Amino acid sequence: MSADRQPLDAFAARLSRRVRASIHHGAESTHEARTRALEEAFGADLDGLRAEAARSKQEVLARLDHYLERAATQMRAHGVTVHFARDAEAARAIAKDVLRSVGARRVVKSKSMLTEEIELNPALEAAGFEVVETDLGELIVQLDEDRPSHIVKPILHKSRGQIAATFERAGLGSYDEDPETITRRARRHLRRAFLSADVGITGANFVSAESGRLVVVTNEGNARFCLAAPGVHVAFVGIEKLVPRDADLAVFLELLARSGTGQRLTVYTQLLRGPTLDGRPDGPREVHVVFVDNGRRAVRDSDLREVLGCIRCGACLNVCPVYRQAGGHGYRSVYPGPIGSVLTPLLEGAGYADLPKACSTCGACGEVCPVQIPLPDMLLRLRDRGHREAPELADRGTPSFSVFATAATQPLLWRAGLAVAGMGVALPQLGSRMLPGAAAWTEAREVPRWRGGRFRLWMRGRAGPRAEHPELARTTVAAPGAPAPATRARLRPRDLPEALDWSVFRARLEAVNGVLLEGVRGLGAALRREGLRRGYVDPALWAREDLRAELEGFDVCTAFERPRVEDYDFGITNAEAAIAETGSVVLSDASVPARLAAVAPWAHVALVPEAALLPDLPAALAALGDDPSVIWVTGPSKTADVEGILIEGAHGPGVQIVCRI
Amino acid sequence: MLRRGEPQTTMAGVSDRPDPRPAGRDVLLLATCLCDAFGDDVARAAVEVLEAAGCAVTFREAQTCCGQPPFNAGDWGAARAVFAHTLEVFEDGAAGRPVVTPSASCAAMLRHGSRLLFEGRPEAEAAQGLADRTWELSDFLVHGLGATRWPGRYARQVVLHESCHGRGTGTPRATRTLLSSIRDLELSVPAAPEQCCGFGGAFSVSFPAVSGQVGRDKRDALADTGAEEVVASDIGCLLHLEHLRWAEDTLSFRHVAQVLRDALDAEVA
Numbered sequence: 001m002s003a004d005r006q007p008l009d010a011f012a013a014r015l016s017r018r019v020r021a022s023i024h025h026g027a028e029s030t031h032e033a034r035t036r037a038l039e040e041a042f043g044a045d046l047d048g049l050r051a052e053a054a055r056s057k058q059e060v061l062a063r064l065d066h067y068l069e070r071a072a073t074q075m076r077a078h079g080v081t082v083h084f085a086r087d088a089e090a091a092r093a094i095a096k097d098v099l100r101s102v103g104a105r106r107v108v109k110s111k112s113m114l115t116e117e118i119e120l121n122p123a124l125e126a127a128g129f130e131v132v133e134t135d136l137g138e139l140i141v142q143l144d145e146d147r148p149s150h151i152v153k154p155i156l157h158k159s160r161g162q163i164a165a166t167f168e169r170a171g172l173g174s175y176d177e178d179p180e181t182i183t184r185r186a187r188r189h190l191r192r193a194f195l196s197a198d199v200g201i202t203g204a205n206f207v208s209a210e211s212g213r214l215v216v217v218t219n220e221g222n223a224r225f226c227l228a229a230p231g232v233h234v235a236f237v238g239i240e241k242l243v244p245r246d247a248d249l250a251v252f253l254e255l256l257a258r259s260g261t262g263q264r265l266t267v268y269t270q271l272l273r274g275p276t277l278d279g280r281p282d283g284p285r286e287v288h289v290v291f292v293d294n295g296r297r298a299v300r301d302s303d304l305r306e307v308l309g310c311i312r313c314g315a316c317l318n319v320c321p322v323y324r325q326a327g328g329h330g331y332r333s334v335y336p337g338p339i340g341s342v343l344t345p346l347l348e349g350a351g352y353a354d355l356p357k358a359c360s361t362c363g364a365c366g367e368v369c370p371v372q373i374p375l376p377d378m379l380l381r382l383r384d385r386g387h388r389e390a391p392e393l394a395d396r397g398t399p400s401f402s403v404f405a406t407a408a409t410q411p412l413l414w415r416a417g418l419a420v421a422g423m424g425v426a427l428p429q430l431g432s433r434m435l436p437g438a439a440a441w442t443e444a445r446e447v448p449r450w451r452g453g454r455f456r457l458w459m460r461g462r463a464g465p466r467a468e469h470p471e472l473a474r475t476t477v478a479a480p481g482a483p484a485p486a487t488r489a490r491l492r493p494r495d496l497p498e499a500l501d502w503s504v505f506r507a508r509l510e511a512v513n514g515v516l517l518e519g520v521r522g523l524g525a526a527l528r529r530e531g532l533r534r535g536y537v538d539p540a541l542w543a544r545e546d547l548r549a550e551l552e553g554f555d556v557c558t559a560f561e562r563p564r565v566e567d568y569d570f571g572i573t574n575a576e577a578a579i580a581e582t583g584s585v586v587l588s589d590a591s592v593p594a595r596l597a598a599v600a601p602w603a604h605v606a607l608v609p610e611a612a613l614l615p616d617l618p619a620a621l622a623a624l625g626d627d628p629s630v631i632w633v634t635g636p637s638k639t640a641d642v643e644g645i646l647i648e649g650a651h652g653p654g655v656q657i658v659c660r661i
Numbered sequence: 662m663l664r665r666g667e668p669q670t671t672m673a674g675v676s677d678r679p680d681p682r683p684a685g686r687d688v689l690l691l692a693t694c695l696c697d698a699f700g701d702d703v704a705r706a707a708v709e710v711l712e713a714a715g716c717a718v719t720f721r722e723a724q725t726c727c728g729q730p731p732f733n734a735g736d737w738g739a740a741r742a743v744f745a746h747t748l749e750v751f752e753d754g755a756a757g758r759p760v761v762t763p764s765a766s767c768a769a770m771l772r773h774g775s776r777l778l779f780e781g782r783p784e785a786e787a788a789q790g791l792a793d794r795t796w797e798l799s800d801f802l803v804h805g806l807g808a809t810r811w812p813g814r815y816a817r818q819v820v821l822h823e824s825c826h827g828r829g830t831g832t833p834r835a836t837r838t839l840l841s842s843i844r845d846l847e848l849s850v851p852a853a854p855e856q857c858c859g860f861g862g863a864f865s866v867s868f869p870a871v872s873g874q875v876g877r878d879k880r881d882a883l884a885d886t887g888a889e890e891v892v893a894s895d896i897g898c899l900l901h902l903e904h905l906r907w908a909e910d911t912l913s914f915r916h917v918a919q920v921l922r923d924a925l926d927a928e929v930a
Contacts, residue, residue: 360861383735444873473715
């Protein structure tokens with residue numbers, strides 16, 4: 001037996017009680033929210049939807065080059081420059097080249113695990129660029145020179161006290177633990193970064209090969225800012241992020257937010273295609289997409305291909321009993337938890353051959369994965385591989401099974417062992433070697449009483465079988481019938497009323513703390529209640545008599561001047577449509593002439609024509625059209641990065657009002 | 662590409678369709694190595710429970726272990742050797758009898774693990790054959806024999822720990838069906854029932870800190886229900902939970918086979 005401890009176990013043993021409790025609580029409560037949300041929406045249809053999502057992903061992986069080419073062609077046709085990076089180094093080089101070519105100095109970044117994987121920030125900083133992470137959690141990670149400990153909730157391991165100290169150190173205000181204060185300070189601090197940045201860098205959650213659209217989802221609204229203020233957008237996308245068609249996005253969007261955070265839909269779902277319309281003041285005029293391989297093709301060609309279906313929801317981390325005890329840093333990798341224990345050894349090699357062992361084989365990860373990745377099987381396969389290829393690391397602390405295997409293939413030896421180990425006199429070490437690891441067992445447990453061979457003695461020695469019980473001896477089951485016909489799982493959430501009208505929209509919007517007004521009546525009063533006096537109104541709307549009357553006495557301007565961004569308390573814009581299922585409004589570059597006006601002010605008011613109600617996500621996807629930036633806005637901006645406490649108004653609006661006109 | 666094995670667990674439970682595995686009342690018992698070494702009463706109870714249900718139980722003395730411990734530990738060479746022995750022991754001709762085991766974990770090894778172990782190897786067919794006639798005890802009683810109501814009585818407050826290796830199989834539902842039908846048995850479910858006990862075979866040895874802490878969290882959740890006794894369908898979970906150091910509760914630990922047997926005994930008495 002190797003005497004050394006497994007690195008993750010040693011890490012977990014050193015973890016403070018407070019950090020462990022914080023991780024455990026965060027993971028557990030998110031898992032519970034996830035389970036409730038999926039159960040309410042899909043019940044028994046869930047597995048069918050997971051299977052459908054898995055099929056989409058496997059279809060892409062089976063014909064990866066075809067779909068990549070398709071997406072790239074679409075992107076190029078819409079003015080996007082497409083790059084392919086074979087590995088991390090190539091991706092970093094492309095980033096530097098693009099940044100230099102546009103004369104950039106400052107970069108704002110939205111959260112992206114891929115850019116963590118390719119270690120983009122240190123490379124950009126070394127090349128003289130200033131990089132600011134804008135997701136609240138990622139900002140704190142950056143200020144602390146720390147690493148994210150969760151793929152969705154990067155600072156699950158941090159307490160509000162630690163965050164307050166970080167902010168104080170970074171000069172963002174005196175020590176204050178209040179999560180709302182922390183969030184407001186980050187908002188103010190990052191405004192300056194957004195507005196002075198030359199380039200916005202994001203990842204992508206999905207890419208539709210059919211249309212070349214990138215899907216980027218955030219709750220805080222930081223990605224919207226990254227794509228509103230800077231003039232250049234660079235997106236880093238793993239080659240496995242493709243889905244075949246726009247319509248396929250529906251099932252993924254239904255599953256992603258519910259699996260990740262227990263939300264119906266993330267607050268901002270951005271569906272992007274190319275530079276903004278000509279003559280617009282905000283939004284990128286230049287868009288680059290960097291498809292990154294970095295080991296993915298090799299995984300695609302292996303027997304663990306299905307792992308590339310991962311949509312990075314974090315559900316497997318949250319349910320994993322080992323993750324809950326060790327937290328993300330114990331995995332020494334960008335991707336922790338069960339998905340990380342599979343991905344990391346595949347992408348990073350034998351130096352991580354121990355990770356697949358950090359698992360009690362409980363199978364919970366396989367049960368929650370929204371794309372049905374058989375993680376439990378993969379972890380076992382990688383153990384076999386680790387044992388063969390990197391035993392010094394993979395087998396650390398693992399008992400040897402050679403004596404056991406010898407005994408277990410020779411019944412006489414086995415029975416002798418059972419007896420001798422029980423006597424504990426003649427050959428005490430034989431029993432403990434037949435049951436490998438008996439010594440290490442006692443670190444956390446007492447030794448159970450040895451009862452070796454007793455069952456066999458009883459079985460041989462008894463007079464006869466126990467009598468049948470009259471109630472049990474003749475029960476029967478129906479013979480196996482024909483398998484039930486396969487029915488397609490219902491994508492439509494079952495907690496959704498039959499008629500998808502404005503009353504459903506209202507209920508869904510109010511469920512995420514948005515406000516629906518009939519016409520613009522009451523808008524003035526609603527803004528006054530929030531203490532909002534000055535704002536922007538889309539010039540096309542200012543012609544409306546009713547709006548002018550409502551805003552009597554307010555300080556209104558119809559041009560959004562960037563230097564005065566903090567002077568606008570509210571922004572009033574059109575919306576293309578509304579989505580009943582989710583309570584979302586659909587913004588586009590065509591309907592919103594100034595992107596910043598809809599995201600920067602404390603309140604955003606969207607005027608939606610009554611006739612423009614889309615019933616559900618499939619309808620909204622079918623209506624995407626040609627606009628370069630379609631954004632589904634679902635309630636006010638929010639974050640729960642500080643100890644899981646929900647704070648509204650992270651980077652985007654803290655108040656979201658919809659007027660049905 | 663991976664071949665998919667067991668259906669994954671659904672939130673709503675497994676399908677209501679009848680199980681295609683052979684049932685019948687002439688069965689082979691896989692007693693398991695842990696019962697051989699520590700759990701003689703569990704194996705005895707399994708035999709008596711099957712006999713009470715009208716089964717003729719054959720115990721083949723040559724059996725040892727199904728190979729799961731080395732399989733989970735990554736030593737697939739050792740696991741293949743041990744499993745090959747199990748294949749030999751349970752070889753039973755063309756119309757093979759059902760193999761029943763009082764362990765969700767060993768059942769999972771026979772039903773699913775062996776497919777990974779022997780993928781693309783000559784033993785794959787034999788392994789599949791054994792998989793197709795293997796049952797965990799409760800699953801067999803309910804879905805194989807149709808015993809949906811268990812007679813007798815068991816006057817204790819019991820909390821069920823759903824052993825992880827029964828996920829996605831008929832075991833969890835069968836166990837709940839049986840236990841909740843017993844007179845005077847008060848059944849509760851702990852918070853976070855999907856959480857593991859932390860045992861995991863060799864994992865408990867190579868990750869003592871994590872394993873121990875997961876076990877203590879589980880034991881707290883079980884004790885918090887106010888139940889007197891923990892029941893599970895795997896002796897591995899029970900040995901681990903029962904012998905944790907620093908446990909502060911007074912829980913006792915029983916295998917589901919023991920509860921079923923004791924319920925019958927109470928009726929006779």
